Amino acid sequence: MKQVYMDHSATTPVDPQVVDAMLPYFTEKFGNSSSFHSFGREAAKALSAARHKIADCIGAKSNEIIFTSGGTESDNLAILGTVGQYAGVSHIITSVIEHPAVLNTCAYLERIGHEVTYIPVDADGIIDIEALVSSIKENTVLISVMHANNEIGSIQPIREIADIANSKGIVFHTDAVQSLGKIPVNVNDLGVDLLSISSHKIHGPKGAGMLYIKDGTSISPIVFGGGHERGLRPGTENISGIVGLATAVDLAMQRYDVDSRHLLDLRNSLIEKTMATIDGVRLNGHSTKRLPNNVNLSFRSVEGESLLMMLDLKGIAVSTGSACSSKSLKASHVLASIGLAADFIHGSLRISLGRGNSMEDIDYLVSSLQEIVSRLREISAL
Amino acid sequence: MYSKKVIEQFTNPLNVGTIENADGIGEVGSTVDGDIITIYLKVDNGVLSEVKFKTFGCVVAISTSTIVTQLAKGKTIEEAQKITNDDVLNALDGLPEGKDRCSGFALDALNKAIDNYIEFKKD
Numbered sequence: 348m349k350q351v352y353m354d355h356s357a358t359t360p361v362d363p364q365v366v367d368a369m370l371p372y373f374t375e376k377f378g379n380s381s382s383f384h385s386f387g388r389e390a391a392k393a394l395s396a397a398r399h400k401i402a403d404c405i406g407a408k409s410n411e412i413i414f415t416s417g418g419t420e421s422d423n424l425a426i427l428g429t430v431g432q433y434a435g436v437s438h439i440i441t442s443v444i445e446h447p448a449v450l451n452t453c454a455y456l457e458r459i460g461h462e463v464t465y466i467p468v469d470a471d472g473i474i475d476i477e478a479l480v481s482s483i484k485e486n487t488v489l490i491s492v493m494h495a496n497n498e499i500g501s502i503q504p505i506r507e508i509a510d511i512a513n514s515k516g517i518v519f520h521t522d523a524v525q526s527l528g529k530i531p532v533n534v535n536d537l538g539v540d541l542l543s544i545s546s547h548k549i550h551g552p553k554g555a556g557m558l559y560i561k562d563g564t565s566i567s568p569i570v571f572g573g574g575h576e577r578g579l580r581p582g583t584e585n586i587s588g589i590v591g592l593a594t595a596v597d598l599a600m601q602r603y604d605v606d607s608r609h610l611l612d613l614r615n616s617l618i619e620k621t622m623a624t625i626d627g628v629r630l631n632g633h634s635t636k637r638l639p640n641n642v643n644l645s646f647r648s649v650e651g652e653s654l655l656m657m658l659d660l661k662g663i664a665v666s667t668g669s670a671c672s673s674k675s676l677k678a679s680h681v682l683a684s685i686g687l688a689a690d691f692i693h694g695s696l697r698i699s700l701g702r703g704n705s706m707e708d709i710d711y712l713v714s715s716l717q718e719i720v721s722r723l724r725e726i727s728a729l
Numbered sequence: 730m731y732s733k734k735v736i737e738q739f740t741n742p743l744n745v746g747t748i749e750n751a752d753g754i755g756e757v758g759s760t761v762d763g764d765i766i767t768i769y770l771k772v773d774n775g776v777l778s779e780v781k782f783k784t785f786g787c788v789v790a791i792s793t794s795t796i797v798t799q800l801a802k803g804k805t806i807e808e809a810q811k812i813t814n815d816d817v818l819n820a821l822d823g824l825p826e827g828k829d830r831c832s833g834f835a836l837d838a839l840n841k842a843i844d845n846y847i848e849f850k851k852d
């Protein structure tokens with residue numbers, strides 16, 4: 348059966364070039380970078396090269412890169428590590444559409460006595476800057492707002508928020524897990540203090556990620572051990588994963604122009620063709636301030652998990668904000684926050700494109716959707 | 730994941746549709762929950778001669794809806810009222826963990842339709 352993967356915001360296949368770069372670090376170059384001998388020095392050299400490569404790609408200095416196990420850990424380290432610098436009750440500002448890695452870390456901080464303000468977004472999924480400014484308090488220590496949303500792809504005004512945070516002396520963190528490789532990610536242009544990156548969203552291996560920590564920004568570790576990663580992330584480094592991450596970031600930068608144009612063509616064509624041929628479809632998220640690889644559609648009178656299953660039977664892999672398909676059995680908090688009616692949330696479909704997708708894939712998806720949506724509407728009680 | 734039976738029933742559901750001048754109609758669910766199941770009955774001499782459904786909902790909602798109509802069709806009112814959730818689950822070779830919580834909705838809709846018929850007959 349034909350297989351079409353269009354769920355790249357969930358994860359991506361590892362690029363063969365990335366695999367090639369990683370392989371020697373499992374068998375021949377397996378050393379511990381902390382060791383004195385040649386094996387250790389080889390690992391330390393790879394670690395340093397990876398750090399320099401990534402720093403170059405995002406406009407950072409190599410000492411500003413801390414390797415982690417992925418996006419979730421980077422977000423945790425950024426938030427808990429910043430709060431850990433202050434005595435007493437801290438106040439954190441974030442948005443209602445953040446990834447659970449941020450929202451659940453903030454919920455934990457609330458449980459142990461800290462304060463969190465969740466800033467709303469408008470109907471397009473863009474953060475309310477005025478509400479953010481007016482929520483700043485004496486004890487606000489951190490603002491954390493994602494660069495681009497993982498469900499609806501809305502791109503947030505990061506520079507604007509950074510300027511506000513900087514002028515008030517508040518640390519500013521952004522989760523750039525979805526945006527890297529799709530839109531420009533340069534820490535100087537964005538003006539951020541902390542920035543999270545994950546490897547497996549950009550054709551790198553799972554289990555690797557990093558946190559950019561701007562010089563002069565102090566954070567506390569959240570795990571304790573040896574002195575790895577300047578003591579901020581102790582534990583023997585995942586050298587193969589880090590080499591994979593660095594190679595993936597490098598490839599993403601090299602292919603940026605070609606990839607982003609290709610994705611944009613596919614995205615716009617998918618939206619256009621679906622809206623033109625199927626009734627009762629709604630595009631969720633901003634029409635232009637959105638990731639070039641993200642399409643989020645709602646289909647009236649059909650439910651997302653049923654759509655997902657029918658598409659899966661045709662070999663098409665996508666995702667939904669419907670409650671029934673999630674582990675928690677809760678509908679998407681992001682779609683609820685943009686004011687979408689419940690039936691449209693349950694009927695939502697996220698298509699996240701990747702560099703491997705073609706216009707043929709788009710046409711296959713659109714024709715499959717035409718057939719499936721009409722079939723499910725025949726069955727539907729709505 | 731879902732059993733073969735569930736996928737079969739989901740992709741080729743029997744008894745989809747409405748019944749004009751139905752003798753009983755039962756609806757459960759809401760758009761907020763993401764499931765709306767409506768079951769329509771035609772009753773001849775105390776037997777459910779026709780049972781149809783319309784369902785907005787997930788794989789479980791659609792596959793249990795069609796199974797409930799198949800189990801009920803041809804049965805007397807009394808027999809149909811004795812259909813249990815286990816009968817539905819067995820007919821589908823079970824449901825994945827966590828998915829069985831919605832399995833009773835279609836049966837609720839059937840029982841509502843039967844109650845609606847009994848109520849209607851009294852008038």
